[in-house]
Each structure stands twice: as C-alpha cells, then as structure tokens.
Amino acid sequence: MLERFGKLADAPYYVRTHFMFCNGNCTGTQKFGSTNIYHEDAHGNPVHDFAYIDLILNTILESGNKPYVELGFMPEDLADPSLRRNPWLGGLDPYRESGWTYPPKDYHRRHDFIRTVAQHLAGRYGSEEVNNWYFELWNEPDIFYWSGSNKDYCTLFDYTEQALHAVLPNARLGSPTCTGIFDQGGGRELMQTFLEHCKTGINDATKETGTRLDFVTFHVKGAEFPRDANATKAVPSVGNLIHQVVSGAEMIKAAGYGGLEIVLLSEADPDTWAAGGINDNANMRFRDTEYYASFVICAYQRIAEIALNYGAPIHPLAWAFIFPQEECFPATRTFATQDIVKPVFRAFDMLSRLGSHALKLSSDGTANPALERKLDADYGKATPHHYSGLGAPTIVSGWAARNDIGQVQVLLYSHCDDIDAHSERTIELQLTGLNPNQRYRMRHWRIDATHSNAHTQWLKEGRPKYPTSEQYDRIKAAEALDMLSPAETIAATSVGTATLRFNMPTHAVSLLTFDLQ
Template structure:
C-alpha cells in the first residue's frame, strides 16, 4: 500500500471474548544439543525462561549419539550408550543430565527427541562400526540406522526415562514430551517405514513402562504433501497406532499421546552464485497443515494435541547468507513478519476445526559464527535479532483473546499462486486482555515478497473498553527496519564480522524491543478509543493499553 491510500481500519471489540488465548508458540529447538550449556546457549535459554508466560519446551537433535560431546554445526553427542569389549551395555547419563538440567534451571522444559542411534547399537547391515575407526561413516549416516537389537533399544529408552524420573520426579517428567526421532521420511532414517514403526512400538512401550503417565508421540515427518513419502509415513504411522500389530507387545495399536510433523515455507541449498530465489510462502505451510489435519482426522486423532515440531520459513537452520544470499532475510524484519503471519493463519486454521495445534521454532544460536551470519537463529554473537523481539512481543500478550477484524486481512489458501504475487500486503493481528485490565493489540503488515515495500496507515478502533477506564496509557512497541533491529545498526557500523568494544555496544543497544513513540495517555469516550499509526510492510506493532489508576 502506498502513501496516500485510504487508512486500513482494524476493529477490536474488547467486550467480545473468544476464549483463552493459546500461547501456542512456546516451543523452540536446534540440532546441536551440546550448545545448550554453552555461555551463549544458556544466555538465550535464560531469556526465554524469563518471559514467564508459560514454560518454553526445548527440543534438540542427537541426544543419544556417540562422539566427543562437543557441539558443532548440525551435530552433537552424549555417549549415553556404549558397549564394553564383551558387548555389554554401558549407560552414562552425564551429558544428558547436563543438557536437561540446564533447560530446567532456566525455567524451560524438555521436549525430548529420542534419537539418534548410538554407534554401538547401529545395525551392521546398514553400518559397519568395526571398519569405521575415525567414525566418519557414523557421522555421515551411522546415526540414522535402525538398531541391531530392538530389545536393547527398548532397554536404553526405558533406562533413560527411569533415570529422569529418579532425578526429577514423576510429576515433573510427566509434563515433558517424548518424541521418537526426526523426519524419518528423509535421510534422517536409513531404514524402511516398517522398521520405523517397529522402532516406535518398542520406544512407546519403554516410555510407558518407565512412567505410565508419560506423553509419547511422533512421527515428526517433513511437510505432509499428498503423493510424497512424508504424507505416506504419517498415514501409515497413524493407521498403525490406531490398530496395527504391535511388534513389541503383540497387541493391536500403539500408545499415541500427541502427533508431530513439520511445516516449512520454503527451501534453500548452497549456491555460490547467490542467484535470486522465491521467498518463503505462508500458503505452503497452510497446505501442509491441511494435509496433516486430514490424515489426523482420518484415523480419529483430531482430538489429540498436535505439535508442529519444526515450523519455520525454510528448512536449513545452519546455512547462512554466505552459503546462499537469499537466507539473509533471517537477519531482517522479514523473518518476524513471516512468522507472525504464518502462526496467525495456522492458529486460525486450527481454531476453525477445534484442533489443538502448536508451533516449535527450529532456531537457537550458533557458536563461532560471524556477526549476522544469516543462520536461522534468535541471536548472533549474543546480540538479539529482530525475530527474538517478536517473541518478546508474544510474551506480553494476555490470557483472553478478544475479537479483532481487519479490512486488509487475507486468506493465503485462496491465492492464485503460493506467494500471492497479485495480492496486496496483509494487515492483520490479534488482541488480548490480561487479568490486570491491560489490552494488547498485535498488528503485522506482511507480504511473502521480501522486496515489497510501502506503508499503510492503520486506523485502530477499539470498542467496549472496560467501563471503569477513563484514560489508558499507551505503550507502542515496533519491529521494522528502524526499530528493534540490531541488523540495521550492524549495517551502519560497516558489517563487522566480530564487532568489539564500543562498536558492539552500539549494535547491541538496538537489539531490544523498542518503542515507536514515548508512552502517552489516550482518552476513552463512551467505552471506545482510537489511534492511527503508519506501519511499513514487514513491520509489526504491539500496542499496550493500561487503565490509568
């Protein structure tokens, strides 16, 4: 929308309660489990733990892998399971404990991804440990193999859960998630779908034997797309859990307390030529959610909680702008704009079906990267990116959702093409009430086209403000190219790879959630108030109204 266009009216009815506000974004994850207890990892976990909306659940890969227990890009290990020279199992929970204890210390909770295969437990038909002296083959694919002995895998999982119960108590561990594996429909699993289902049977039985009230689920497949292995995996997995022959117990079906799959808005690979590519698309994640829901409903599991255990604009967290220049969007205000739009539409999709859908952002931090490398991360060298400020906004939202309608709302599933190229940018959002009388209105201005520019004037009209309020204090927070955006300041400072001293201080000073204007008082007349403000494309505003006491 260009300057001079008619203002976009956004109406909020504070008296029309829609029900509890689902803070369904309180999940995050990353490949490198050992990054959890690095200084940068702990600082970021402390940030999320301090939000105090509700605990963030944290999922990490490689929790059972074999190695030196030191995290590197897309790798981690704990040595939880080894075998002595006679082949007897050796269990060591030292590193697993350090990871889980760190999460709990910072007020987070484990979303335990049970995987991947320990070196000594991998099936020799897929991986020959004896000839892999330097563990190169294990790092390449050995960790993705089925077990040589499913009963030993069962015992490993059982002992892990029991150890956690003995260390943290039944009541605490019952609040955790136990999810098997990650994306078995692609290279993360070198076995067949039948072998994966067999693995789930043994895993679920082990979890429940160790703690009957524990929550176990899966299958954590990639975007469910009709005609692709992801949808077939999800379909066959759910059918088996409903009534297939259980390989572990010999009974019918398998325990399933929650369903998981992944949704990504796009995909990027290394490209030294840095050729332009299409941006992510909200429509793509909605298409995947539609297929996922249809399969869940087909097998009668629509009443279960469903966690999109990776929900992101794209699918390569460790890649950066130096690998593919298109990934630079993760440094900018586009990243939170996309996430705000995607989460908004996925939530509306789920609400229309009374479906409990939750979203996990596969983003964290990377040790040793250049400043604003362009990886999918919440911070870079300890400096918050604009995306973290969106979650700071989310944390301020209240517990009751109230009605919000926008003249510029869009329906991505109706777009003629996935990117909505012919569509105007969307202005939409959510409004909430808190127990202390605060009203929060989050408004985003999004288009999938990361080159789209322009500005809209938002005419926000709020009705049915609580009767006792005569005046409200307005605090207007903003994310855009000039606010809550350390990347913009990094550019001004000459794009330093490793900023130090005063230069780093200046960049970091722009990394917090900033106000668009100083706090001010607005009058309430007959239970209504109104404010107008400009909002650039890919900008997000959070307006906080508090009664003047």
C-alpha cells in the first residue's frame, strides 16, 4: 500500500505511525506496537536499539514517501513508576495497558533520549533529508493517550523541542495533536493552554519566555460510531468536520499564530474508530463503498477553501491502515482489503492527477452551512454519533487545474451525508478560456457504485469472507480506475468555450482531462 501511494503522481505522501518508542515484543496489533528503542541496564544506564525504528523509516522512504514522525509514546524504563497503580488491571501488563501514556520519571533523561534519537536520524539519513520530514509530539494528549496534566504536556514539549532542535535546528516540530476543537471540551482546553504556553509561558527546559513552534496540529472527525450491534442509522457529517477545522484555525489565529502552517489535521477522517468494523457497528458500512470516496473529496475540497481564507497551508492526513488477515470488506478504515483497493484509494489516485496550476472553478451546487447546522443537532458540541443525514443537501463542487504540459483537469464530486440517498442528476460543465476553435481530447474517469468499485463486485460474488481464486481475480479486476465512457474529441467555440453534460449519482467522483489535439 505504501508503494501504491509512492507511485502516485503527487508523491511523496507523509506516513504517520503510533507507538514508535514503546517496549514490547516488536510485533504490531491493532492498538499497540513496539520497537524496544530504549531501556536501562541494571545500573540505570540508557541502552538504545534502533533496529525496528530504522526498519519502519526505511520502509516508508523506500516506498517513495516521507516519514511523519510521532515522537511517542513513553519507553517503559522512562515512564514515571509512581503512576503505575491500576488495581483493576489484575494480571494484565500495566505498561502495555497504560504505562506508555505516562509522563517521564525524569524530563532530563527524556531530553537526552530525544537528543540521541535526533543524532541517530541525522547520522543515518542526513540532516538535509530529515529536514523534509515532520515531527509531532504524542497523539491526542487530551484523552487517555496521556496520563499527565496539560501542564505536564507543555513541559514535555519544551524538553522535546530543545533536544530535537539542538541536533536538527531546521527540523519541523509541531503539536499539540489534540482531538477535535469543539465549542468546549478537552481538545479546546489543551489547545488554548498549549498555544499560550508556547507564546508567552516560561519554557521549563530553558527558563526563558516562549517555546518554538513550527506548525500546529489537531484532529478532525465527522462521526463517532461506538461498539453497538443494534445501532440505529447514523452517518458522518461533513459540516461538523469542517466546523472543527474552522474553530481550530480561529483559535490558532487568536493566539497570535495566524498564518502558521496547520499540518495536518493529522487525522482528518469521516469517523473516529479505525479498527472497528461493520460487525461492531453497522454504520461503518460506508468505508468499503463509493461514499467514503465522495466524503473525503468533499471534506478535503472544503478544507482547501478554508486554507485560502486562513492564508496558510492546512494539510489533511487520512488516518487509515492495513489490517492483515482480516476477512474481505469488513469495513475497517483501510485503503485496501486483502490487497484489493477500495474506492477511497481511487479518490487519492484522481487527486494525484491534478496539475500544480490552480484554475478557478465555481459551482451552484455547494452546501448551505445553515442547513447543515439545522440537520446536525450535535453541531460543534462533539463528534456526532446519532446524525442520520436525513434531508442533507447534495453538494456538487470540485477543483480545476492545469499541468506544466498544458493538460487541463477538472475533478468533480457529488456527495450527500445521507448514505441512503440514491438519486442522479444532470451536471452541466461549462469551460471557458480554451483556445478558440481548438479540438481537445477528453477522457472521463469515474468512481461510483458501478465504476472503480471492487466492493460492488464483491457483493455480486455473494460477499465471500475469503474469496476463492476465481472470485478474487474478478473482485480485484474491478478495483481499477474506470472510464465513464470512451475518450472523445470536443471542439471549443470561436470564443474558447465548451459545454458538457453528463449524469452523476449522489455519491460519485469524476476526473475529466483535456489534451490539445
């Protein structure tokens, strides 16, 4: 899967991984991983082993991508032992259950550890290469991933920043990597505390005022689907996700960091629970279908609009995985299942084909924010888990671009939050600024229920959990990016215009390319 992304036209992609610093048996599970990068000998001296860290980073780099290094969590021998009291755990491993979430027993030792990691990265990969990466501290320290206080987290950031930049002064380090910025709640509280600390607080590592911050990161989600075998219908909310982006950008600007890069909405997804699937909550069914593709394209396009208004980059990162040995299409949040590509990956494939020169695109099919707020009772309060999407508008919009050799691309999407809305509408696409009387070769690729959709073929095969060889071949063949119709020639008018008409289902993505003949 990494290689698939690495081969896309706009690679490299940045790849983010949890549990880089944890101790264990060095095999991965859905909710825990380990590298054994750090432990202490019988005399308390640090011992470092970079074997597994190097394997992870090498794999990302060799696939044509770049690491987005999450500096977490706490190595076992660095974790504060005074916090390791969880009587309810019984015979379970207290470190694996929660010890990795603890603050360090000694911030100076944690500082030396981060400095050693930075020295290793600089020596192995070179400072010039590492300066192209992103580094963030921890993951979602406003919830159970962090057992310390907000003040403890700010202290950890101070020591981390000093240690990393002492070795790699041009490395990019960001935070606080909190959960959604809602109208109230832990994510907003931590963001406020952290930004104030970095701007005007006393740096616990240097005792000076303020702490360097290269970018800000937080997470945005469109829904929360808890484990519930009898869940009533619920869907993700594009409007709620976008509200979180706007709220975060406004907070950052108000704190005096307006114009600072927001990387990464370092988890920007329709929902919260990646490892859950359709057997945990039937509402996760959308993840295997064209709905996931249209939701992502719609949300990302609106994030791009916010970035223009904000005046600085806002980069979304899809927090999706691969789960080996799972049954076929179980609706986990993945780009592929049993090595069969899902429609959502084809959406990224389409995005990768857009040229680097933006062209203006306007649409009369955009959403009404007031209507979205009316439909979603949880709007701005929390990640919704009982929003049905009934009555939600169908949004039609997209991007237009041109590449360096003159090809024009138009990427359009149609999306409605209601997964059961299945209508079709006629799209009229008006092109202006073409060469007068010039002929163009047009190609039209499509993602919908019947195009670029291995899931639909899997349904036709009878939903096999583990397809036979022949079934598998037919399902996998359906993963390819499909053309809606054969390539055709269109002619611009004497004033350089052209008008196209075609039908588009409620949940669909189209990519049209135009080459001069």
